[in-house]
Amino acid sequence: MLKLAPQFAEASDPATGIGAFNINLKSFIFQLITFVIVLLVFKRWVLPPLLKTLEDRRQTLENSLTQAQETQEALARAEAKAEEILARARVQADEALAEAKKSGEAVVASAETAAEQRAALIIKEAEARLMSERTKLHQELKAELADLVANATETILRQKLDEKTDRKLIEQSLREIA
Amino acid sequence: MSQRLSRRSLARYAADQLLGGSSAKSVARHLAAALITSHSQKAASLLLDDINYELQSRGHLASATVTSAYPLSTSLKKEVTSLVKKLAQVRQVVLAEQIDKTVIGGVRIQTAEGTWDKTVSAELSRLKENI
Numbered sequence: 001m002l003k004l005a006p007q008f009a010e011a012s013d014p015a016t017g018i019g020a021f022n023i024n025l026k027s028f029i030f031q032l033i034t035f036v037i038v039l040l041v042f043k044r045w046v047l048p049p050l051l052k053t054l055e056d057r058r059q060t061l062e063n064s065l066t067q068a069q070e071t072q073e074a075l076a077r078a079e080a081k082a083e084e085i086l087a088r089a090r091v092q093a094d095e096a097l098a099e100a101k102k103s104g105e106a107v108v109a110s111a112e113t114a115a116e117q118r119a120a121l122i123i124k125e126a127e128a129r130l131m132s133e134r135t136k137l138h139q140e141l142k143a144e145l146a147d148l149v150a151n152a153t154e155t156i157l158r159q160k161l162d163e164k165t166d167r168k169l170i171e172q173s174l175r176e177i178a
Numbered sequence: 179m180s181q182r183l184s185r186r187s188l189a190r191y192a193a194d195q196l197l198g199g200s201s202a203k204s205v206a207r208h209l210a211a212a213l214i215t216s217h218s219q220k221a222a223s224l225l226l227d228d229i230n231y232e233l234q235s236r237g238h239l240a241s242a243t244v245t246s247a248y249p250l251s252t253s254l255k256k257e258v259t260s261l262v263k264k265l266a267q268v269r270q271v272v273l274a275e276q277i278d279k280t281v282i283g284g285v286r287i288q289t290a291e292g293t294w295d296k297t298v299s300a301e302l303s304r305l306k307e308n309i
Contacts, residue, residue, distance in 0.1 A: 146309035173296030
């Protein structure tokens, strides 16, 4: 130190060396020592927690970013899945609609066929009933006509057929029988 | 031991007896006994029909019932008798005349083997059926 002093003393010559910068050497050394101490203190006690804090912060941010990315991916996957489900649901709904339409058409066609058959049956029955009624009426009319003719004939014959005519009738009948 | 005879057998027996010369009274007595024994008194009328049938089928006698609206003249009766002889192919005919105004006119001849109905009422019935 003592050996250096003359050098610094030499250097502190205001005209040459460091003295040319107009620096106080003592003050400079003191400040340098202080700086070194502060640096050591900073390095020993301040910097590690600070670095740790920064590292933690960085880690947290990284984790957050990773999570955000994962979340985004999950969201994308969920959206894709939802889209797929929706598409499938649409297809199923379309199929169900088509099936329902087809089934409805079949039911309507079946109902129409049944109605047509029923109508044809009713018409046929009505025709048969009409025919039966007509036949019955025809037969009744014929029976009444037969009664009428027979009664009229009987009445006339009772009036006109005397014993003489009857004898002729009997003779004719006997010839027919023979 | 009594054996129950059928009506047909009795009729054959009666026809045999009558055609064999037995008196009608005697045959009638035997038949009455047979009917009483077999408790078949109600069948007497049917038995007479059977006897008529037997006599007619053997060509001996035909009983004919003639129904008309007016009494038949003698000539008509003769015609009917000869007709029945021809139809039934028998030697004798016994006519039973019946007057029935409901027949209106014509004649109906009934024998044991058949009926020939030529009355006006029968013709009217046939006319009704045909119509």
